[in-house]
Amino acid sequence: MNAILSGFSIGTPATRAETxxxxxxIGYVKTKGKSLMCTDLGRTIVEVFPAKELLDLEYTGRLxxxxxxxxxxxxxxxxxxxxxxxxxxEAVQKIKGNTFSAYLKYELNKETGYFNWKxxxxx
Numbered sequence: 001m002n003a004i005l006s007g008f009s010i011g012t013p014a015t016r017a018e019t020x021x022x023x024x025x026i027g028y029v030k031t032k033g034k035s036l037m038c039t040d041l042g043r044t045i046v047e048v049f050p051a052k053e054l055l056d057l058e059y060t061g062r063l064x065x066x067x068x069x070x071x072x073x074x075x076x077x078x079x080x081x082x083x084x085x086x087x088x089x090e091a092v093q094k095i096k097g098n099t100f101s102a103y104l105k106y107e108l109n110k111e112t113g114y115f116n117w118k119x120x121x122x123x
Contacts, residue, residue, distance in 0.1 A: 027115070050098040051091035 020036065023029045028042030038046075046055055053059040069075035106115045 025114070050094040053087070054091065
């Protein structure tokens, strides 16, 4: 919330809507009235995913702002690409080095036609 209040934005309304739909379809979030609620699956993914920055609104907001600054000539594209390259290498190493087992359970929700997913991790 602080990221939003401090002027960061994430994507455009169209990309936000598409992202929310994907998160909903996969089962990471569900709707309750007009609100979005994180599911157990979504919460578990956030808890065990090793590259936490990718899930951080403030971090991704800073990336969006930097892209805007590149458009305005306030930041060098090559410097941004170097930062992204370094981050990607570090994130891949974190993910590769993270050892855990997981198994997935699912059942068809006859009302919605979607599968209800449950993932369990052994860390």
